Amino acid sequence: MPGQRKRREQQQAEQRRRAARTAPDAGHWELVLWTADRAELRTQVSRLGAAGVDPESLWIDAPCSRDASPPVYRLSRFVSDPGSGDTAAGSDG
Numbered sequence: 001m002p003g004q005r006k007r008r009e010q011q012q013a014e015q016r017r018r019a020a021r022t023a024p025d026a027g028h029w030e031l032v033l034w035t036a037d038r039a040e041l042r043t044q045v046s047r048l049g050a051a052g053v054d055p056e057s058l059w060i061d062a063p064c065s066r067d068a069s070p071p072v073y074r075l076s077r078f079v080s081d082p083g084s085g086d087t088a089a090g091s092d093g
Contacts, residue, residue: 018056027080029059034074041073053077 020026033044041060049055057078062071 021056022078025081027078029076030079032058032075032077034072036070036072038073041075044075048077 032048033041035041045058045060048058059076059078061074061076063074065071
């Protein structure tokens, strides 16, 4: 299929860039919100976006619950360590 190699190489390059940007030596993940309310999660993500936080620096985790309890959502943000060279992921605007 024409263009498939180029597309695949671009996707792989993007994955490598993302992995390097959030590598353990570049910073750490900071818990922003822990909630069972999905609307609260959406509101917090919207607030962070309005404040200029890069959406790629956010991580939403919803650990599965095996019993009948409602899902719990964790919102984390990647914060760059000072001197790591990448200040964009941890900046507020």
